[in-house]
Amino acid sequence: MRLDRYLFFIRLLKSRTQAQALLEQGRTRIDGRRVEKVSETVRVGATITLPLRGAVRVIRVVSLPLRRGPAPEARGCYEELGVDEPNGAA
Secondary structure (H helix, E strand, O other), X not given: OEHHHXXXXXXXXXXXXXXXXXXXXXXXXXXXXXXXOOOXXXXXXXXXXXXXXXXXXXXEEOOOOOOOOOHHHHHOOEEEEEEEOOOOOO
């Protein structure tokens, strides 16, 4: 599954356009490798690190969603490994 589509389906971003804009910044990584294109393939078990809303989020892909479903269904598709807040954040 394409990374931009995955981020949209699991409800981390409100649109694929927002996902593509985030990925084009070049600060997202899959399994430690920098994402070079928005169509990068995501597989079950991959670890994704991305800057989101002023923090760095680290998630593990648990399953690939078939659609953009309700939030509880979307949350079941990934496991949150951590959120690194910037220094000084409460």
